[in-house]
Amino acid sequence: MRDRFRTLQEIRERGIEPYAYDFDRRHGLEEARERYLEKNRGRDEDEEEEGPEVSIAGRVRSIRNFGGSMFAHLADREGRLQIYVKQDVVDPEGEELMELLDLGDWVGVRGPVFRTNTGEVTVRAREMRLLSKTLRPLPYGKEEVDDEGERVVHSGFTDQESRYRERYADLAVNPEVREIFEARTRVVSRLRRELDRRRYLEVETPILQPQYGGASARPFVTEHHALDSRLYLRIADELYLKRLVVGNLDRVYEIGKDFRNEGIDRTHNPEFTMLELYRAFADYGEMMDLAEELVAAAVEEVHADGEVEFEGETVNFSRPWERVSYLEALRRWAGLDLREADDEDLVEAARAVGREDADELDRPRLIDAVFSARVEPELTDPTIVHDYPVELSPLAKRKRGDDSLAERFEVVAGGYELVNAFSELNDPLDQWERFAEQAEAQRLREDLPEEGPDEDYVRALEYGLPPTGGLGLGVDRLMMLLTGQSSIREVILFPLLRPDEGTA
RNA sequence: GCGGCGCUAGCUCAACUGGCAGAGCAACGGACUCUUAAUCCGUAGGUUCGGGGUUCAAGUCCCUGGCGCCGCACCA
Numbered sequence: 118m119r120d121r122f123r124t125l126q127e128i129r130e131r132g133i134e135p136y137a138y139d140f141d142r143r144h145g146l147e148e149a150r151e152r153y154l155e156k157n158r159g160r161d162e163d164e165e166e167e168g169p170e171v172s173i174a175g176r177v178r179s180i181r182n183f184g185g186s187m188f189a190h191l192a193d194r195e196g197r198l199q200i201y202v203k204q205d206v207v208d209p210e211g212e213e214l215m216e217l218l219d220l221g222d223w224v225g226v227r228g229p230v231f232r233t234n235t236g237e238v239t240v241r242a243r244e245m246r247l248l249s250k251t252l253r254p255l256p257y258g259k260e261e262v263d264d265e266g267e268r269v270v271h272s273g274f275t276d277q278e279s280r281y282r283e284r285y286a287d288l289a290v291n292p293e294v295r296e297i298f299e300a301r302t303r304v305v306s307r308l309r310r311e312l313d314r315r316r317y318l319e320v321e322t323p324i325l326q327p328q329y330g331g332a333s334a335r336p337f338v339t340e341h342h343a344l345d346s347r348l349y350l351r352i353a354d355e356l357y358l359k360r361l362v363v364g365n366l367d368r369v370y371e372i373g374k375d376f377r378n379e380g381i382d383r384t385h386n387p388e389f390t391m392l393e394l395y396r397a398f399a400d401y402g403e404m405m406d407l408a409e410e411l412v413a414a415a416v417e418e419v420h421a422d423g424e425v426e427f428e429g430e431t432v433n434f435s436r437p438w439e440r441v442s443y444l445e446a447l448r449r450w451a452g453l454d455l456r457e458a459d460d461e462d463l464v465e466a467a468r469a470v471g472r473e474d475a476d477e478l479d480r481p482r483l484i485d486a487v488f489s490a491r492v493e494p495e496l497t498d499p500t501i502v503h504d505y506p507v508e509l510s511p512l513a514k515r516k517r518g519d520d521s522l523a524e525r526f527e528v529v530a531g532g533y534e535l536v537n538a539f540s541e542l543n544d545p546l547d548q549w550e551r552f553a554e555q556a557e558a559q560r561l562r563e564d565l566p567e568e569g570p571d572e573d574y575v576r577a578l579e580y581g582l583p584p585t586g587g588l589g590l591g592v593d594r595l596m597m598l599l600t601g602q603s604s605i606r607e608v609i610l611f612p613l614l615r616p617d618e619g620t621a
Numbered sequence: 622g623c624g625g626c627g628c629u630a631g632c633u634c635a636a637c638u639g640g641c642a643g644a645g646c647a648a649c650g651g652a653c654u655c656u657u658a659a660u661c662c663g664u665a666g667g668u669u670c671g672g673g674g675u676u677c678a679a680g681u682c683c684c685u686g687g688c689g690c691c692g693c694a695c696c697a
Contacts, residue, residue: 120648120665185654203654220647234655256632259646261658271658272633272646278689279632290632333697379696380622471693481697509697558697604690615688 121219121252128217128250133210135250140225143172146191146198150238153230167231171240173198174225174248176289177218178257187215188239191224194295199239200226211245221251221289255290281612297600297608303418304596305372308392311414317368317394322357324350324374330571331355331512333555334377337387338566349566350376354393355512355587356574359541362395362585363577370394372592383604384533387613390592395541399586401513401524404538405501408528408588409436412499412535412595419599426601427531433498438528440501443488451491455484455506463487479558481508492529499530511551513539531598538588545578 128135144152149171157165175191175198186203204212207228218224228243258273273291274280280287280294287294309319327346329336331353339348354371361369372392381387396403416423416434425432447453453466463483467475470490475483484506492502503526504516513523525539542548552570596608606612 123649179657179659181656181659183653183656183659186656187654188656188659190657199657201655205654233657235657237655237657239655254631254647257647258632259658269658274632276628276632276689278628281689335696377696380694382693382696383691385696474694479697485697511697555697 124217125250131213133247135247137248140174140246140248141172142174145195146173146175146193147195149173149230150198153238165232168229170229172227173240177220177222177224199237200242201239202242202245207242208244211242214245214247219251220257221255223248256286257290281606281614284611300419300600301596301608304415307414307418308411311411312370317370318366320369320371322354322371326351328571334379335565337376337378352377356571358393358395359582360577362397363580363582367397386605386609392590392592395585395587397583397585400540401526401538401586404586404588408536409438415595425599427598428603430497432531438499438501442504443502446492446502450495451487453487494532496529499528502527502529511555512542514542533594535594536590541585541587543582545575548578549575
């Protein structure tokens with residue numbers, strides 16, 4: 118770095134501004150290449166004509182200096198392109214810059230596109246400007262393109278911790294990382310588009326909430342000074358969105374962050390992105406169709422063929438998805454018949470999957486432990502598991518014809534829960550009772566902030582929630598699946614890490 | 622929270638049973654006007670994650686703290 122400060126001084130002494138104010142960039146690097154190919158379409162390579170003129174900008178990715186001339190690659194968001202800078206061809210400022218450039222510097226180049234003797238499409242620099250001087254060397258690896266045209270990186274920037282802590286460097290240096298986040302943006306936009314098209318209203322509900330609910334998780338707690346009151350960061354959007362349906366907003370959705378103060382591992386980040394949507398006059402059956410449609414649309418944005426490689430398996434998203442009831446799934450993959458199993462059997466089954474604390478768990482937790490351990494890992498292709506035990510689903514309507522079940526389903530794919538949906542409970546009295554049961558269960562957990570039932574939510578239900586279907590989709594999990602990443606941190610730009618004073 | 626593994630130059634990694642801390646790339650100086658992991662000659666670069674201990678001698682062994690990764694637990 119000391120050396121680059123010296124270079125910086127040198128640049129200033131020569132009267133060149135190392136931090137430019139603007140540059141009239143007209144073409145992306147891929148775009149510039151395509152313009153050349155377009156112009157010479159139909160010609161053999163040796164008959165191609167020079168041109169067109171382009172104006173490009175990017176980071177210096179490699180330099181091959183020959184004294185009087187220089188080859189370099191620039192890199193931008195789209196890709197990379199070679200430039201050729203030659204004395205007496207480039208303008209005087211560009212000529213001076215030839216010996217002052219470092220890897221990572223931002224430069225702007227104007228000139229015609231041509232093809233070198235070795236066949237690479239290249240921009241001949243007539244003008245070259247320094248746009249921003251890099252003081253800290255980027256952790257570039259060395260790249261080569263092998264005989265198959267594959268990009269091979271030697272000693273790249275691969276340390277996970279450094280990559281997450283310095284995501285800017287990660288993104289600047291590793292194109293495949295950039296691709297993941299561009300895919301993420303495409304998918305989220307597509308989900309919005311699909312819902313907008315179906316006349317859902319996108320809304321924003323509070324993140325700071327006086328009461329937390331809609332899921333069971335430990336919340337982050339904060340406080341508001343002026344109001345002198347305790348607030349929670351939301352753990353789910355659910356209860357506010359359903360309030361909106363009470364308010365005649367009959368189709369709503371929100372894509373936003375939820376916050377859960379639980380452990381961190383490869384599939385959990387304390388803040389994560391959820392899509393929640395609610396549709397009046399629909400039940401969970403219609404939500405099943407919608408779930409298939411939304412996920413299929415998302416898959417289309419990333420994999421045209423509808424197949425995804427994930428953790429060594431091929432996940433096939435083609436529709437329709439298999440549908441199996443929760444009880445049948447437990448019977449089939451865990452050998453457990455809930456209709457006949459008593460508490461004793463459940464404890465035993467839970468212990469068999471490694472829950473040593475099985476004695477202390479209530480029935481729903483026992484069942485869920487077995488389901489997570491024995492059933493979910495078996496489900497590679499997306500599968501709709503429907504009709505959950507009502508104890509596991511405090512916000513879902515009871516199933517028609519069977520009070521012990523709820524009209525709820527999850528979509529499991531690649532072994533992970535992807536979608537959770539149900540026919541929303543709209544009976545205020547039933548809701549009140551289930552809140553009471555939930556509060557009772559929560560009292561047993563000392564680690565949770567004490568919380569009474571959400572009276573205002575029940576009040577809203579008393580005004581009348583129409584029959585409503587609701588659906589939640591974990592956007593981060595979806596992106597893991599679609600991009601084949603087994604760590605959630607690879608699909609979150611700035612995952613939460615413990616603060617590190619040592620980062621210099 | 623528990624267990625295992627890891628942390629050495631800007632990056633990627635070496636360093637045997639404790640015995641002079643090294644390489645490639647990057648950087649710096651020089652040569653080279655069609656190269657592409659450019660090449661050639663030369664130079665510099667270190668709190669071996671922090672603190673303590675054992676030893677004639679510690680990157681290496683011991684204790685302690687930090688951070689990360691993996692697994693487990695928690696996350697109905």
